[in-house]
Amino acid sequence: MKKNSVILFLLSTLLSAREASSIVSSVCSECHGTKMQESGLGASLIVGALDSQTIYKSLKGYKYDKRDSHGMGSTMQEKASELSDDEIKALSEYIPTLR
């Protein structure tokens, strides 16, 4: 019984958290490129060149503080509002590894 509930728990966390790599390829790459090597809509910095902490703070800023760095913050506010805090953390760790 105990073993089963541990397995169920692990399975459910696996299924509920989207992988950072799949978020990049299904959402972010549309504007930032598959390796986050492009400027989003010609406005943003190259996100793939930023460090984890900067990416983390930026995404949190778009989600919670109406961050707007290049006059196109509303675009990113909308994208970031769809990310969980865990996904933001996973993305900020994953993106610098794409370099």
Ligand code: HEC
């Ligand atoms: C519809 C196009 C679009 C999509 C999709 C998109 N972005 Fe952006 N991104 C932008 C734009 C435009 C900006 C600049 C916003 C501003 O003015 O602050 C930006 C800015 C950023 C920044 C801050 C960089 C800077 O210049 O300070 C980060 C980090 C970022 N995006 C990450 C992501 C991640 C991660 C995803 C996927 C979840 C994503 N973006 C999806 C267009 C997009």
